Amino acid sequence: MKISRRNILKAIVVTAGTLEACSSDITQPPPTTPEDNSRFFPQSIASGDPRPDSVVLWTRVFDEDDPSGDRTLTVEVALDPIFTVLLARKPDVPATALHDHNVKVKITGLQPSTFYYYRFIYEKNGKKLSSYIGRTKTAPGAADGRTLKFAVGTCQDFIGRYYNSWHRLLRLPATPDGGADQDLDFVIFLGDYVYETTGDPGFQVPGGTRNVVFREPETAIALSRGDTTYYAAQSLSNYRDLYRAIRSDPFLQMMHESYPFVFVWDDHEYSDDCHGATSTYSDGTKDENNVERRRNAELAFFESIPMDHPGGTADVVDFDGIARYPETRIYRDFTMGKHLRLAVADYRTYRPDHLIPEDAYPGTVVMDAAALAAAGLEATYSSDAYAYVDIDDPAFMSQKTLLNIAYRQLAIAAGLEAADVDARVAAVLKGPIAVAYVNAVLSALGATPLDPTGKPRGLAWVHMGKRDLFSRQGSRYVVIKDTLDAYAAYKFAATQGASENVFGDAQQAWLDEALAGPETWKILVSSVSMTSLMIDLRDKMDVTDATLRNRFYLNVDMWDGFPSRRKQLLDQLSKVAGGKAIVLSGDIHAAFASVEDGVACLTTPAISSQSVKGGAAGVAVGAGFDPTSAVYKYAVLQIDTTFQEANPGIAFSDCDSNGVLVVQLGAEEAIATFHLIPGVNAETDYASRPNDLAARFVQRRFRITPGSIVPA
Numbered sequence: 001m002k003i004s005r006r007n008i009l010k011a012i013v014v015t016a017g018t019l020e021a022c023s024s025d026i027t028q029p030p031p032t033t034p035e036d037n038s039r040f041f042p043q044s045i046a047s048g049d050p051r052p053d054s055v056v057l058w059t060r061v062f063d064e065d066d067p068s069g070d071r072t073l074t075v076e077v078a079l080d081p082i083f084t085v086l087l088a089r090k091p092d093v094p095a096t097a098l099h100d101h102n103v104k105v106k107i108t109g110l111q112p113s114t115f116y117y118y119r120f121i122y123e124k125n126g127k128k129l130s131s132y133i134g135r136t137k138t139a140p141g142a143a144d145g146r147t148l149k150f151a152v153g154t155c156q157d158f159i160g161r162y163y164n165s166w167h168r169l170l171r172l173p174a175t176p177d178g179g180a181d182q183d184l185d186f187v188i189f190l191g192d193y194v195y196e197t198t199g200d201p202g203f204q205v206p207g208g209t210r211n212v213v214f215r216e217p218e219t220a221i222a223l224s225r226g227d228t229t230y231y232a233a234q235s236l237s238n239y240r241d242l243y244r245a246i247r248s249d250p251f252l253q254m255m256h257e258s259y260p261f262v263f264v265w266d267d268h269e270y271s272d273d274c275h276g277a278t279s280t281y282s283d284g285t286k287d288e289n290n291v292e293r294r295r296n297a298e299l300a301f302f303e304s305i306p307m308d309h310p311g312g313t314a315d316v317v318d319f320d321g322i323a324r325y326p327e328t329r330i331y332r333d334f335t336m337g338k339h340l341r342l343a344v345a346d347y348r349t350y351r352p353d354h355l356i357p358e359d360a361y362p363g364t365v366v367m368d369a370a371a372l373a374a375a376g377l378e379a380t381y382s383s384d385a386y387a388y389v390d391i392d393d394p395a396f397m398s399q400k401t402l403l404n405i406a407y408r409q410l411a412i413a414a415g416l417e418a419a420d421v422d423a424r425v426a427a428v429l430k431g432p433i434a435v436a437y438v439n440a441v442l443s444a445l446g447a448t449p450l451d452p453t454g455k456p457r458g459l460a461w462v463h464m465g466k467r468d469l470f471s472r473q474g475s476r477y478v479v480i481k482d483t484l485d486a487y488a489a490y491k492f493a494a495t496q497g498a499s500e501n502v503f504g505d506a507q508q509a510w511l512d513e514a515l516a517g518p519e520t521w522k523i524l525v526s527s528v529s530m531t532s533l534m535i536d537l538r539d540k541m542d543v544t545d546a547t548l549r550n551r552f553y554l555n556v557d558m559w560d561g562f563p564s565r566r567k568q569l570l571d572q573l574s575k576v577a578g579g580k581a582i583v584l585s586g587d588i589h590a591a592f593a594s595v596e597d598g599v600a601c602l603t604t605p606a607i608s609s610q611s612v613k614g615g616a617a618g619v620a621v622g623a624g625f626d627p628t629s630a631v632y633k634y635a636v637l638q639i640d641t642t643f644q645e646a647n648p649g650i651a652f653s654d655c656d657s658n659g660v661l662v663v664q665l666g667a668e669e670a671i672a673t674f675h676l677i678p679g680v681n682a683e684t685d686y687a688s689r690p691n692d693l694a695a696r697f698v699q700r701r702f703r704i705t706p707g708s709i710v711p712a
């Protein structure tokens with residue numbers, strides 16, 4: 001943060017866009033105290049969406065003496081942190097109660113690759129109260145060939161967890177290349193900036209000092225797990241509470257005070273594993289499409305996140321003017337000098353549902369004999385396991401009656417409303433049904449099984465791992481890879497790609513254009529991981545249940561769940577910029593560096609959220625696999641080895657750490673450094689023990705060249 005005379009002189013000639021230019025180039029800074037900042041600017045300040053000539057600034061002002069009144073702020077921009085020379089000042093920026101006193105201002109007319117300092121001033125009873133002073137940096141100009149350095153973060157669950165990763169990044173020492181890893185041009189945040197729940201015991205740790213308490217719990221969604229009741233945000237007030245709470249963290253505040261961020265959202269800014277306005281809490285027993293909730297989540301995000309909006313002009317951002325669902329648009333791209341076009345994609349808003357719905361009836365045949373033949377898969381799926389019958393054939397009337405009885409019992413036990421049962425069972429219990437599922441039900445009822453001999457062969461949901469009527473297992477998680485891939489390809493062709501149209505046509509057209517730019521490297525930011533995560537138990541003879549000796553995708557809420565589209569996108573990326581393409585992702589709470597179909601893919605670990613290994617342990621035990629079982633060994637204890645064995649493209653896997661990723665990008669190569677700390681530390685506050693914290697971190701560095709990732 002050196003202030004040179006030269007820079008100060010430059011300040012005088014820099015234009016100030018739509019800001020009111022200062023009549024004087026010398027100013028006395030108003031007193032800034034930590035007390036003023038935390039009292040009147042409790043979430044401090046932030047900047048984002050840096051471009052060569054603009055940046056967006058944010059704050060929220062709070063006055064306990066007048067919590068519901070509208071007020072105005074002044075924003076000031078300077079080239080030095082003590083505001084010796086004031087570049088611009090804009091008074092009368094409205095901070096309205098209607099928008100929770102959030103303020104976003106887009107500053108234009110700036111110079112490329114330049115540090116700027118900014119502050120917000122609130123005048124109360126004749127006294128000028130200043131926020132902390134923020135530093136931000138504009139992007140390099142299009143012809144600027146300098147090396148870039150940026151950090152990547154994701155998944156910062158707040159409840160019971162500490163932001164040790166941000167703390168470490170802020171204190172990193174110099175690196176061998178002469179720079180310091182904390183000396184960044186910008187930070188990319190990949191989503192799950194907030195989590196919508198107030199203490200889901202499945203992964204959060206409520207009860208300590210790190211909590212989110214909704215002011216209006218009656219407007220939230222009450223959920224329960226075991227004996228615990230907790231809430232998911234639903235109203236605008238609820239969603240605002242999430243941002244207020246997490247931005248109370250001093251290290252997150254310092255990150256925002258130090259660097260501009262480029263954001264994308266993932267699911268938890270709205271709802272776990274969402275698609276469009278649909279959430280997934282009930283595993284398909286209820287219709288969870290809720291447009292109003294989605295729009296509330298979006299408004300709170302837009303109010304709190306310093307991002308630009310397509311078509312947004314300079315000056316104060318009008319929150320009411322930002323398009324929301326279903327007109328939402330947050331995908332956008334950035335030219336960061338000569339070497340980087342950063343394409344920030346939205347995975348959540350336009351995508352279809354998972355290919356296997358949570359309420360998919362396991363017996364339903366989705367590729368019949370003719371479809372298998374057309375796909376050339378007759379021989380692959382010729383065994384008795386794939387037999388099916390037409391359940392409406394009078395010959396199977398008694399079996400159909402038993403299936404009907406079983407459905408009713410299982411559906412009520414799963415939480416389906418009694419009034420919905422008739423229509424649901426009628427909708428699914430018809431046509432071709434897999435013998436494997438029929439026999440599983442008959443066997444549970446003590447009835448004689450059907451003989452599969454001579455019956456036609458086809459693929460049903462049960463062949464993809466869907467065993468229960470309403471479940472995320474076999475729908476969003478732990479899905480059999482080969483059968484899903486076969487079905488996905490069939491459906492993709494039959495719907496002209498609509499079944500996996502993740503981006504939507506308009507976003508894809510935007511991406512095509514961004515990837516065709518002249519920059520040396522193209523980075524696609526996608527909140528969910530592109531690294532294929534498979535658990536291959538086919539040859540694991542110590543797995544005693546033979547039906548589990550299969551090859552599974554761990555999680556098909558990520559790109560693995562859209563295998564046809566994923567392949568198409570990777571094919572597109574592998575052909576741009578002579579192979580200089582990278583996919584940056586988060587979401588899965590693990591670190592990966594892998595080459596997928598010739599494309600380098602980096603997944604950054606969670607800042608603080610429970611690691612995927614920790615989550616897998618809970619799921620495995622919940623599914624009946626105790627820690628001494630073979631399944632637990634492969635899916636939990638040896639999870640990194642399991643992933644690497646199943647996907648040889650994985651050069652690095654760490655499923656049990658939190659941390660951040662720092663990328664240094666030059667013309668020829670990118671150096672990616674993971675800063676990692678074992679996940680067990682996330683529940684400990686190291687704020688006063690930076691050296692102790694530093695000792696727990698390790699670094700893993702990789703060199704990325706077209707289609708290659710090797711240790712550096």
Ligand SMILES: [Fe+2]
Nearest residue numbers: 155192587609
């Ligand atoms: Fe997450």
